[in-house]
Amino acid sequence: MNTLAFVVVPYLCLAVFVVGHVWRWRHDQMGWTTHTSQLLEGRLLRLASPLFHLGALGVVGGHVIGLLIPASWTHAVGISEHAYHVVAVGGGTVSGLMLAAGFVLLVIRRRMTPKVFRATTRTDKLLYAAMGWMILLGMTATVGVNIFGEGYDYREELAVWFRQIFWLQPESHLMADAPLVYQAHAVSGFLFMALWPFTRLVHVWSAPLAYLWRPYVVYRGRPGNAPTASRTPSDVRDSALPR
Secondary structure: OHHHHHHHHHHHHHHHHHHHHHHHHHHOHHHOOOOOOOOOOOOOHHHHHHHHHHHHHHHHHHHHHHHHOOHHHHHHOOOOHHHHHHHHHHHHHHHHHHHHHHHHHHHHHHHHOHHHHHOOOHHHHHHHHHHHHHHHHHHHHHHHHOOOOOOOOOOOOHHHHHHHHHOOOOOHHHHOOOOHHHHHHHHHHHHHHHHHHHOHHHHHHOOOHHHHOOOEEEEOOOHHHOOOOOOOHHHOOOEEEEO
């Protein structure tokens, strides 16, 4: 079971993650979008979206630091284990609460706004369920185990196993003694990656960086197109707006 859960499943999910993105780009570029519903409702979205996205950035950043940077590296630069634990748990809790609050507001908005709910697909519902499950496991691990529980140093076992996956030498026994919530969170994380290419999350890879250097589009008004006779050529102003 350890080999299946902590060796076979991660590699299958990583393969689906890569191949799924290639397939989606080749066959569904028109669907490679956020499918935003901002035009349908914007008041609640203005609060929920920043909370969700800022919390997500903090959570992802914490996972990258915690899983990819070995403990020996932080010790080498003078960061004690206690200091790392305080920052990791504190930052993880704040980011997780922001993410959870934003997620709950987004779910309420999607369910309680008729227009938004009618625009919700089955894939969206599956994504929301999977994301909610991941947030629940993550908060249970961070708050339940490390704040109110006995604590668990994931960098000694879980992080080592995670890095070994990319070196093609995963040792499944490293996860055998990990708390059940960490085991479930790890497996669920890879399953979530397998779902990723087939949802609206693909928009993450399409940041509009080209907008920073692309030229402006110049719009010029014409006096002959004025809607009223009282409008004169002096009323028409040239404007330069980005595309």
